Amino acid sequence: MATKVAEAREGHSASGWTPAQPLVEVRGLRTWFPVRSGVISRVVGQVRAVDGVDLDIRQGETLGLVGESGCGKSTLGRSILRLVQPTAGEVRFKGQDLLRLGSRAMRRTRREMAIIFQDPFASLDPRQTVADILGEALDIHHLARTGRARKERVSELLGLVGLSTDFAGRYPHEFSGGQRQRIGIARALAVDPSFIVCDEPISALDVSIQAQIINLLEQLQEKFHLTYLFIAHDLSVVKHISDRIAVMYVGKVVEVSAAKDLYRQPKHPYTGSLLSAIPIPDPRLERRRERIILKGDVASPLNPPSGCRFRTRCFKAQPRCAETEPPLDTVNLGDHKAACYYPLS
Amino acid sequence: MSNAPAIVAAQEPIRRTPVAVLELLRGHRRVAASFVLVAILFLVAVLSPVMSPHDPLAVSPDSSYLPPLTPGHVLGTDELGRDLLSRILWGARVSLPVAFVAVAVGLFGGGLIGLVSGYAGGITDLLLMRLVDALLAFPGLILAIAVVAALGPGLRNAMIAIGIVAVPVYARLVRAVVLQLKQMEFVVATRSLGATPLRLILRHLIPNLLNPIIVQVSLSAGFAILAEATLSFLGLGAQLPTPDWGQMINSGASFLNNDPWLAIVPGAAISITVYSFNLLGDSLRDALDPRLRS
Structure with missing residues (x-):
């Protein structure tokens, strides 16, 4: 076992990865879901949930990923962890392409990454006790040699997420939503990962609990030098926790930038419209707030529009937008990139 | 470590499922009542050699066609003077094992098909489900009769045939639940941890x-007991002279005009047994459904 871990480590160094490089490099990632119909299940179309995404996630940062429901952000998160099998592209984790790993090597590499889910009621097995839920990761990777070590690690994990160690013998249905989410976080921490995908971890929680969970995630990040991909459909939530933010629209990343810049100076019209929808907690300012109301519906990922996917709803669209798709570095201000020919000034 | 005392608390014994079963019986009277009914049936089957007042096979032409409530023969006697109560008690030793074996065949065959089909998906799922569809295309009893006809009559083959009839039911049920569970986040979470x-x-x-x-x-x-009785009635199940409820109805049917109890008594035994099993299933379903739990 120890030699296997050592081999895996050497594998990383052999690929030339150093901590100065992005922890996760996503290149040309595509996840298409075939649509089947008829008696012989003929493929009649492809839902392009993720359609050519390039993204870097740097060591120790929180990258916020926002977009409307159905834009593919959850699929992107799960494709990066290979919980959904991508159709094409590369996901380099510490320099190693995850999509090329065999199933055995992939299972071993899973120790270094984890996921936290949106729905705390669906994400815990109703038939397992908290001790079993948290201990499972330890069993899979042989991280606890004795029953006593396992118990101690479970208690430690519960302590880390602010739960009483008395809870170890209880079942998930005995907990509130916030407590369940903490158990989900503890499970993610069990394998001692360096990268965690947070898939809308607070969307299903009461507003009063949301802040607690955000704070907990931030404390844990500091303590264990975690890297987060934080998925949300709400820019105001992501603003608080993210170092950088990527905005997705119908399977594509349309803008990526440092969090501050994105809020101060959005470049893509879609980002501008999302930001204009955030209410200002001051009645006078709120009354004068200018809203960009988009026309039409979100384009279908089954049959996206030619050229720029946002052009059908864009208030700045020109004929050129329908011809060729603007690459992400059309606007390139170093750290701030946007896929738009006619960016906001 | 600062939270050392709390670790001691975590080492206390963990409450586990047996307690949950007891709580289920305590909290749901219908479950408890039907559970007791089924338990009594099993006791009868086990204890029938001790409980029977007479030898179920002992023929005595002198005391044939005695009506129920005759002293010494509470449920009467049949055309050969055999004690009906003894035959009913011994018949439980045929019917209940049939229920067991047939359900086991259906559960393991169908469960395995459903599990593989639902988990693997794709072409495996397609092929296995068409096989199940083919089995479902026949009415249950017709299929059972066909299987027994192919294997040859007898109790063992009847059990297998009834089990085969139950296979598609379990296959479909298990597949549907697996498909549903596969999408649940706790299953995705387990995969994300690297589980095989x-x-x-x-x-x-x-x-x-x-x-x-x-x-x-x-x-x-319940269905299995009924099906076995039907097969025996047709002469495809338990063979003479084994006391069997379906067989008893079959021979009793000839005397329905003058001595109807010959058919009614075994019929009632079947009804009570099937009803007990159905009651247990119904009440368990209600008790285990979280949406119906108060």
Whole structure:
């Protein structure tokens, strides 16, 4: 076992990865879901949930990923962890392409990454006790040699997420939503990962609990030098926790930038419209707030529009937008990139 | 470590499922009542050699056609003077094993097909489900009769045939639940930890399949008893002179005009047994459904 871990480590160094490089490099990632119909299940179309995404996630940062429901952000998160099998592209984790790993090597590499889910009621097995839920990761990777070590690690994990160690013998249905989410976080921490995908971890929680969970995630990040991909459909939530933010629209990343810049100076019209929808907690300012109301519906990922996917709803669209798709570095201000020919000034 | 005392608390014994079963029986009177009924039936089957007042096979032409409530023969005697009560008690030793074996055949065959089909998906799922569809295309009893005809009459073959009839029911049920569970986030979470498929199936899918399966088992046990009685009535199940409820109805049917109890008594035994199993299944389904739990 120890030699296997050592081999895996050497594998990383052999690929030339150093901590100065992005922890996760996503290149040309595509996840298409075939649509089947008829008696012989003929493929009649492809839902392009993720359609050519390039993204870097740097060591120790929180990258916020926002977009409307159905834009593919959850699929992107799960494709990066290979919980959904991508159709094409590369996901380099510490320099190693995850999509090329065999199933055995992939299972071993899973120790270094984890996921936290949106729905705390669906994400815990109703038939397992908290001790079993948290201990499972330890069993899979042989991280606890004795029953006593396992118990101690479970208690430690519960302590880390602010739960009483008395809870170890209880079942998930005995907990509130916030407590369940903490158990989900503890499970993610069990394998001692360096990268965690947070898939809308607070969307299903009461507003009063949301802040607690955000704070907990931030404390844990500091303590264990975690890297987060934080998925949300709400820019105001992501603003608080993210170092950088990527905005997705119908399977594509349309803008990526440092969090501050994105809020101060959005470049893509879609980002501008999302930001204009955030209410200002001051009645006078709120009354004068200018809203960009988009026309039409979100384009279908089954049959996206030619050229720029946002052009059908864009208030700045020109004929050129329908011809060729603007690459992400059309606007390139170093750290701030946007896929738009006619960016906001 | 600062939270050392709390660790001691975590080492206290963990409450586990047997307690949950007791609580279920305590909290749900219908479950408890039907559970007791089924338990009594099993006791009768086990204790019938001790409980029977007469030898179920002992022929005595002098005391034939005695009506029920005759002293010494509470349920009367049949055309050969055999004590009906003894034959009913001994008949339970045929009917209840049939329920067991047939359900086991259906559960393991159908459960395996459903599990593989639902978990693997794709072409495997397609082929297995068409096979199940083919089995479903025949009415249950017709299929059972066809299988017995192919294997040859006899109790053992009847059990197998009835089990085969139950296979599609379990296959469909298990597949549907597995498809549903596969999408659940706790299953995705387990995969994200690096669990092998075997671990996922044994630790997460099967435990979560138990509720619907328990209910289906008690329902199809009732069907199995009824089907065996039908097969025996047709002469395809238990062979003479084994006391068997279906067989008893068959021979009693000839005397329906003058001595109707010859058919009514075994009929009532079947009704009570099937009703007990169905009641258990019904009440378990209600008690185990979280939406119906108060």
